[in-house]
Structures are given as structure tokens and as C-alpha cells.
Amino acid sequence: MGPSGCGKTTLLRSIAGFIKVDSGRICFDGRDVTGLPPQERDTAMVFQNYALWPHMTVFDNVAYGLKLKKVPASEVRRRVMGALELVEMVDILGVEGIESRKPPELSGGQQQRVALARALVVQPKVLLLDEPLSNLDAKVRQRVRVEIRRLQKRVRITTIHVTHDQEEALSIADSVVVMDKGKVIQVGSPQEIYRRPQSAFVAEFLGSSNVLTGQLCRADQTVSVGGIKLSCATAAEGKATVVFRADEARLAGEEAQVQGNVVVFQGDVEETLFVGSAFRHFVKIGTELVMVDSPESSPLRRVKVVVPREKVQIYPLEG
Ligand SMILES: Nc1ncnc2c1ncn2[C@@H]1O[C@H](COP(=O)(O)OP(=O)(O)OP(=O)(O)O)[C@@H](O)[C@H]1O
Numbered sequence: 001m002g003p004s005g006c007g008k009t010t011l012l013r014s015i016a017g018f019i020k021v022d023s024g025r026i027c028f029d030g031r032d033v034t035g036l037p038p039q040e041r042d043t044a045m046v047f048q049n050y051a052l053w054p055h056m057t058v059f060d061n062v063a064y065g066l067k068l069k070k071v072p073a074s075e076v077r078r079r080v081m082g083a084l085e086l087v088e089m090v091d092i093l094g095v096e097g098i099e100s101r102k103p104p105e106l107s108g109g110q111q112q113r114v115a116l117a118r119a120l121v122v123q124p125k126v127l128l129l130d131e132p133l134s135n136l137d138a139k140v141r142q143r144v145r146v147e148i149r150r151l152q153k154r155v156r157i158t159t160i161h162v163t164h165d166q167e168e169a170l171s172i173a174d175s176v177v178v179m180d181k182g183k184v185i186q187v188g189s190p191q192e193i194y195r196r197p198q199s200a201f202v203a204e205f206l207g208s209s210n211v212l213t214g215q216l217c218r219a220d221q222t223v224s225v226g227g228i229k230l231s232c233a234t235a236a237e238g239k240a241t242v243v244f245r246a247d248e249a250r251l252a253g254e255e256a257q258v259q260g261n262v263v264v265f266q267g268d269v270e271e272t273l274f275v276g277s278a279f280r281h282f283v284k285i286g287t288e289l290v291m292v293d294s295p296e297s298s299p300l301r302r303v304k305v306v307v308p309r310e311k312v313q314i315y316p317l318e319g
């Protein structure tokens with residue numbers, strides 16, 4: 001995952017062999033495929049707009065790759081129906097529908113299933129999905145992403161699923177790769193990426209994080225931020241970003257005694273918004289605005305913002 005223009009599609013196209021890479025190697029299971037043309041790489045790609053042939057029936061769309069490979073007709077039929085069954089299109093359209101219906105007569109979600117079946121039918125070693133859910137409405141998207149994950153677990157094909165939706169990435173991936181400006185920024189399990197973002201960019205990209213600017217001091221091993229000093233082992237000097245999640249902070253009254261290994265900021269609640277799963281309080285700390293999520297709306301004005309010390313990440317400023 002990564003923001004628009006960071007190179008996700010370019011990377012998929014390189015893996016599929018549609019783009020010749022200038023440097024580096026692409027290996028599947030240790031086998032170097034860098035010099036191979038697309039048809040010898042055993043990959044299949046599902047494009048963002050599905051790229052189904054509108055004038056062909058569902059059956060012919062899915063069968064296309066097999067016919068190119070000169071697979072015998074009886075086997076084509078068996079495999080096409082198998083792939084359509086896998087994505088539950090046989091239940092939806094019935095055999096007759098599969099023989100006669102064309103993509104423009106299907107819903108977005110159904111077209112997406114057909115595109116998946118067309119990719120799966122060739123039994124690729126690597127399945128490449130380029131934002132396969134971005135054309136679906138929010139509710140269908142939630143359902144189809146669960147189905148894609150179940151399907152992937154069943155067919156056990158290595159799948160690279162591109163998205164710029166952090167929730168989608170965190171909820172279906174075994175391993176998440178965060179990209180920015182053509183570079184891989186972090187690789188990890190969804191939990192690692194969420195709980196321990198390794199840069200301010202990743203933390204901000206995941207959303208619901210507070211990103212403050214602090215000043216590192218090597219001499220006394222601290223960072224100054226939001227009017228307080230935090231001890232922090234640092235070999236760097238100068239600016240740093242200090243990051244913590246809105247749902248890992250809590251509010252306390254300004255007179256409250258706070259115990260434990262925590263970081264405490266003083267501030268004023270400026271605004272409270274209901275965001276569905278929580279109330280989000282916007283607290284002014286010096287010149288910074290900090291978000292604090294809690295299950296109930298707080299009546300407090302002058303507050304302490306309390307964050308467990310281990311939840312506060314400090315990054316020397318990149319560059
Ligand atoms: N063959 C190529 N060689 C060099 N640069 C390319 C090539 N193809 C695309 N680019 C550039 O790579 C950058 C990334 O484009 P890409 O389409 O991969 O982004 P993306 O992450 O898929 O974005 P989006 O989320 O908007 O789809 C763009 O600036 C694009 O112009």
C-alpha cells in the first residue's frame with residue numbers, strides 16, 4: 001500500500017513482465033524471471049477496471065487465456081466452470097447465464113468476480129491484484145475483501161494485492177509493504193505496521209496518529225515536545241517527529257494525579273467530534289492540535305493528555 005503515484009502499479013507491471021526493469025532482479029521462489037517475457041512468468045493480473053472484453057460472454061472471457069495456451073476444449077470447459085464456481089459465479093448466473101451474459105450486463109461486483117476467475121483459471125504462481133475493490137461501493141467492498149482472503153487461503157496462490165486503503169491492507173494481508181515515492185518504506189505484519197510504524201510517514205499514512213514536532217538534545221538525551229521534555233536515547237541532534245495514536249492517549253483532569261510510566265501533556269479541549277467508534281477530542285497543546293479518542297465525550301476543558309511512554313514513537317526528522 002501507499003499513496004497515489006508511489007509506484008504500486010509500476011511494481012505489479014514489473015513483476016508481471018509488462019515493464020522491463022532497468023536494474024534489480026525479480027525472483028519467484030528463488031527462480032530469476034527478470035529476463036522472461038510475461039507469458040513465461042506464470043503470473044495473472046486483475047486490473048483496476050477489470051479489463052473484461054465487453055463483447056464476449058462470461059464463459060469466453062474466462063476461457064480466453066486457456067485457448068491461447070491451446071488447452072483442449074473439454075478441459076477448457078471443466079476449468080472455466082471450476083474457476084467460476086470458486087468465485088461463486090455459477091450460483092449467481094447459472095450455467096445458462098455464464099454462456100450468454102456479457103460483462104456490461106453484470107454488476108461491478110460480479111464483473112470483479114469474473115475478472116478474478118479469469119486470472120485464477122490459468123493457475124498462476126503469482127496472482128497480482130491492482131486495487132481490485134476500488135470500483136465497488138463501501139458495503140460490497142467489505143464483503144468481497146473477506147471473500148478474496150478466503151479464496152486466497154483456499155487456492156494458496158501467492159497474491160500481491162495493491163491498495164491505497166490502509167484498512168483494507170491491514171485487514172486482509174499476511175504481510176504489508178508500505179511504499180512511498182518509488183521506495184519500500186516498511187515491511188511487516190499488519191500488527192507491526194499498525195503498532196510500530198518505523199517512520200512518521202507510515203504513522204501518518206495509517207491515520208489517527210498525532211504527529212508532533214520535537215527538538216532532540218543529545219547532551220541530556222531528551223526530546224522537547226509540546227512544552228515537556230521526554231527522555232530518549234538519541235545519537236541525533238535537531239528536529240524529530242513525535243508520534244502517538246489517538247486511541248492510545250487518554251484525557252485526565254488538569255489537577256489529576258497521574259501514575260506510571262506515562263507522558264503527560266497539558267492542553268485545552270477545543271472540539272469534540274463523534275467519529276462512529278469513539279468521540280475524538282481535539283486538544284490544543286501549545287501550537288499543536290492533538291487528537292484523543294475515548295468511548296465517552298469528555299466534559300473537561302483544561303486537561304492532561306496521558307500517553308503510555310512505550311506508545312510514543314520518536315523519529316529523527318528524515319533528511
Ligand atoms: N515504465 C515506467 N518507467 C518509469 N516510470 C514510470 C513507468 N510507468 C509509470 N511510471 C511513473 O511511476 C510513477 C508511479 O506510477 P504508478 O502508476 O505505479 O503509481 P500508483 O502507486 O499505482 O498510483 P495510483 O494509486 O494512483 O494508481 C508515476 O509517476 C509514473 O509516471
Ligand SMILES: [Mg+2]
Nearest residue numbers: 008009010130
Ligand atoms: Mg495504480
